[in-house]
Amino acid sequence: MSPSGPGDGSPSGVARLRQVIRDWKPRAVKWVLVLIAALGVAAEIIDPLGDALTGRPLLGGSFAALIALIVFDAISDSEPQEVSGVYVLANVSDLSSPFWEAFEARHVRVDFSGFTMQTLVSLLREPLQRMAEEEVHTQELTLRIIVAHLHLPMSLPGRLDPATSGNRPPEGTVHFADSLENRQRMRDEFTRPNWRALKGLLDEVHRRHPQIAISCEVRESPQIPERKFYILNQEKVFYAPYGIVDTTMTWQDDSYRILDTAGFGLRYGKARIIGWDRRSKSRSTQEIAEHHMEWHRNLWEKLAYIKPATPVITDPRWAPPSPGAR
Numbered sequence: 244m245s246p247s248g249p250g251d252g253s254p255s256g257v258a259r260l261r262q263v264i265r266d267w268k269p270r271a272v273k274w275v276l277v278l279i280a281a282l283g284v285a286a287e288i289i290d291p292l293g294d295a296l297t298g299r300p301l302l303g304g305s306f307a308a309l310i311a312l313i314v315f316d317a318i319s320d321s322e323p324q325e326v327s328g329v330y331v332l333a334n335v336s337d338l339s340s341p342f343w344e345a346f347e348a349r350h351v352r353v354d355f356s357g358f359t360m361q362t363l364v365s366l367l368r369e370p371l372q373r374m375a376e377e378e379v380h381t382q383e384l385t386l387r388i389i390v391a392h393l394h395l396p397m398s399l400p401g402r403l404d405p406a407t408s409g410n411r412p413p414e415g416t417v418h419f420a421d422s423l424e425n426r427q428r429m430r431d432e433f434t435r436p437n438w439r440a441l442k443g444l445l446d447e448v449h450r451r452h453p454q455i456a457i458s459c460e461v462r463e464s465p466q467i468p469e470r471k472f473y474i475l476n477q478e479k480v481f482y483a484p485y486g487i488v489d490t491t492m493t494w495q496d497d498s499y500r501i502l503d504t505a506g507f508g509l510r511y512g513k514a515r516i517i518g519w520d521r522r523s524k525s526r527s528t529q530e531i532a533e534h535h536m537e538w539h540r541n542l543w544e545k546l547a548y549i550k551p552a553t554p555v556i557t558d559p560r561w562a563p564p565s566p567g568a569r
Contacts, residue, residue, distance in 0.1 A: 482518070
C-alpha cells in the first residue's frame, strides 16, 4: 500500500514552505513601506531629491510618507508573532502528519502516556502498515507506552450515584465512586484489544523487515492520566488533556451512569492538542519540550521496578513471532 496524503511526505514539505512564506512576506512588505516612508520624508527635506521624485506615482510627497507609516504601524500591530516550534491542533487526525514525518527517520521512537492507547494505535496503524508493505530506510523502531492500571479502584472514570437525601445535597447532585464494571469494560474493550492489535502490526513489520530492530513495551501506571502525551523521536511533544463527561454506558446488558474521561474536544475551545518542538529557535519552547520528555522518562524509569500485583497486560513486551506463525 502506498497511501496518498500524509504518507507521501508532501504535507510536511508544503507546511514548511508555507511557514517560510508566512515568516518572510510580512517582513518584505514592512521593509517596502519603510523605504517609501523614508523616501517621502527625504523628498520633503532634500530639494534635489524632491525635484527628482516630483510627479512620480510611487510617492505623493509627505502625505504618501505619512500614509505609508500608518499602514506600516497597522501591519506591525495586527499580525501577532508566532512562536517558533509551537503547534496548535484542533483534531486528533491532525497528528497524522507529524507521525508520518517521524516514521521517515532511521530510528523511529514513539513515547506515549494515556489510558488505553486507543488513539495511539489508530495513529500508528497506517505508518506501520506502510512499513510492512514497502521498502523503508528504518533501522530501529522503539515504542515506549504507559497506560493506566485498571485493576485498582479509581473515581475517574467511575460510577455516578444519586446523592442520598440524608446529607441534604442540592437537587440533582450525584456522588462519584469506583466502578468495577467500567474498569472491566475498559480492560476488555480497549486496553487488551489495542495491545493485541499493536502486536499484530509489529508482527507484520517484522515478517517483511526482520532486519529492523523492534523494541516495544507497555508499562502500567498507578497514576490516573490527566492528559495524553505523544513524544515523537525525542523531538516533538504533543499534549492532549482529558476532559470529563457525565454519560450513560451499557455493558453486558446493563446500563449505568459514569463520569468518563473524554478527549478535550472543540466545545472547550479551538485548541485540542498543543505541541512543542525541541528543535525550536525559542529557548523557552525547547525547555517546555524537554520538560515533558523528562516527565515521561522519569515515570518510565520508575515503572521499570514499580509493578502492579495483577497486571492488565500479562505480556507487556512484544516478541518476534515464531517462524511460520501467522
